[in-house]
Amino acid sequence: MAGHHHHEHSGTNLVDAAREALLASGEQWTEMRADVFAAxxxxxxxxxxxxxxxxxxxxRGKRVAANSVYRILDLFVRANLARRIESANAYVANSHPGCRHDCIFLICDSCGKTVHIDDDRLTGALVGAAREAGFADVRPVVELRGHCADCSDD
Incomplete structure (x- = not known):
């Protein structure tokens, strides 16, 4: 099967799934972490x-330092609650935090729209090549840049 199928969460269900995944990883779900995830x-x-x-x-009605948010976002990436888009130095919430898999991001150079897709054929080939080169515990993050359907119509 080419694609990886999982349940996409949204709204309150997404927050609940994220909280459960973070607690299952042995971390605490604090008010600040909840606020960062919601944002x-x-x-x-x-x-x-x-x-x-x-x-x-x-x-919160008061200034929150970006370095505090960076630490929480890094924790979220490690715990699979968020994904980091390296080329944009940006983050997106993982809509299926209980599911570990590789990521393929399609990023529009015009509007910034980002779409996440799964294709085990592509990422499986990358993992296989990495293993042949002696690497273990590899999780690919692939980023493809171009123009989304809305922007390519212009």
Missing amino acids: LAGQDRPASAYDVAEAVSRG
Whole structure:
């Protein structure tokens, strides 16, 4: 099977799934972590730590430092609650935090829209090549840049 099938969460279900996944990893679900996750999940595009810090600051009515948000986002990536888009230095909430798999991101150079797809044929070949080169515990993150359907119509 080419694609990886999983249940996509949204809204309150996504927050609940994220909390459960973080607790299962042995971490705590604090009020600040909840606020950071909600702010990240509320973004319609990949968000920088500064974007998330700004949203959390607005919600809390007081300034939240971006370096605090960076640490939480890094924890979320390690715990599979968020994905980091390297080329944009930005993050997206993982809509299926209980499911571990490799990532393929399609990123629009015009509008910034990011789509996440799964294709085990592609990432499996990358993992296989890495194993042949002597690497273990490899999790590919592939980023493809181009123009989304909306922007390529212009």
